[in-house]
Amino acid sequence: EASGLQVRGLTVDYRSEGGRIHALRNVDIEVPAGSIVGVVGESGCGKSSVISSIIRQLPENADVTGGTIGFGGNNLLDLSKPEMRRIMGDRISVVFQNPMTSLNPIRSIGKQMIDIQYRSGRSKAEKRKVAIDMLNRVGVTDPEARLDQYSYQFSGGMCQRIAIAMALMAEPSLLIADEPTTALDATLEVQIVDLLKNMQQELGCSILFVSHHLGVIAELCDHVVVLYAGEVVEQGAVRDIFHRPAHPYTRRLMECEPGMIETVTRRLPSIAGEVPGLVNLPKGCIFADRCTERFARCEAEHPELQQISDSHRVACHLADENGGRP
Numbered sequence: 001e002a003s004g005l006q007v008r009g010l011t012v013d014y015r016s017e018g019g020r021i022h023a024l025r026n027v028d029i030e031v032p033a034g035s036i037v038g039v040v041g042e043s044g045c046g047k048s049s050v051i052s053s054i055i056r057q058l059p060e061n062a063d064v065t066g067g068t069i070g071f072g073g074n075n076l077l078d079l080s081k082p083e084m085r086r087i088m089g090d091r092i093s094v095v096f097q098n099p100m101t102s103l104n105p106i107r108s109i110g111k112q113m114i115d116i117q118y119r120s121g122r123s124k125a126e127k128r129k130v131a132i133d134m135l136n137r138v139g140v141t142d143p144e145a146r147l148d149q150y151s152y153q154f155s156g157g158m159c160q161r162i163a164i165a166m167a168l169m170a171e172p173s174l175l176i177a178d179e180p181t182t183a184l185d186a187t188l189e190v191q192i193v194d195l196l197k198n199m200q201q202e203l204g205c206s207i208l209f210v211s212h213h214l215g216v217i218a219e220l221c222d223h224v225v226v227l228y229a230g231e232v233v234e235q236g237a238v239r240d241i242f243h244r245p246a247h248p249y250t251r252r253l254m255e256c257e258p259g260m261i262e263t264v265t266r267r268l269p270s271i272a273g274e275v276p277g278l279v280n281l282p283k284g285c286i287f288a289d290r291c292t293e294r295f296a297r298c299e300a301e302h303p304e305l306q307q308i309s310d311s312h313r314v315a316c317h318l319a320d321e322n323g324g325r326p
């Protein structure tokens with residue numbers, strides 16, 4: 001059974017020697033039940049901070065200064081540690097960029113894959129069969145023999161496939177994935193994306209998928225949220241973002257990716273300039289210093305997210321200048 005997720009106004013600071021780092025500001029992300037939502041943005045834009053906030057794993061020096069995270073009728077930010085642990089065990093699975101985060105080094109892969117089916121009502125033999133079948137599906141060769149091995153006996157790519165298999169075997173209502181394919185080669189990446197898609201249809205879970213690979217996002221997701229320097233600068237259905245990108249940042253990402261939809265393996269190119277420091281924020285648009293389309297208002301006034309079609313929102317003054325069209 002899929003559950004939706006509603007991140008509203010999420011605002012997170014990190015305390016640092018150089019001052020408060022305003023890592024997330026007023027971030028809204030809606031994951032409708034049963035949908036796949038992608039969050040895309042360069043390194044340092046706040047993708048992992050969003051995920052850590054949702055699963056309540058922010059580091060010690062982080063402060064959530066605003067917002068709510070709605071899931072299954074609760075605000076996750078209000079839950080006690082035990083309540084949160086229960087939700088994480090029962091309803092939310094997470095896959096990280098580093099698969100070692102999810103795998104237990106001192107328990108065989110097979111044992112871990114059997115443990116995770118504790119809610120399934122299957123017999124031990126059936127669980128073993130499901131584990132073998134799952135390893136097959138994620139492309140582990142000779143899975144029967146490999147069940148008794150430990151994570152250190154597998155390559156990084158293999159471990160990630162196993163971590164994803166395990167996350168899905170827990171039959172979560174929501175799967176959260178933080179750049180799960182970034183460390184994998186292109187062929188594997190395509191396989192993993194296909195697997196996630198198929199499993200999502202079978203299990204009916206929702207997926208929040210974070211990546212800086214636009215191609216993977218295009219291939220996998222229904223909705224896309226473009227995060228830049230801690231703010232949502234654009235969000236929309238995948239066709240809005242890829243066919244009618246409205247924010248200059250999104251357009252820069254697109255332009256550098258010819259044939260992106262056909263070749264899902266390209267990576268985000270670098271755009272001139274850098275993500276700004278987040279201690280002293282500019283008064284105007286956060287992207288203005290890198291934007292080739294900026295005009296006076298961009299440096300003077302912060303653009304709010306505005307609706308430009310039913311499914312499409314953008315935070316850019318150009319949307320006004322052009323009568324609401326990008």
Ligand code: ATP
Nearest residue numbers: 014016021023042043044045046047048049050059
């Ligand atoms: P990447 O693609 O590199 O994983 P990201 O989009 O996941 O990047 P975050 O890791 O969420 O970005 O970082 C967002 C901002 O918060 C960055 O400016 C980063 O330097 C800062 N930040 C993250 N973690 C901490 C921390 N523990 N202490 C201080 N600043 C942090």
Ligand code: MG
Nearest residue numbers: 047048049178
């Ligand atoms: Mg990250």
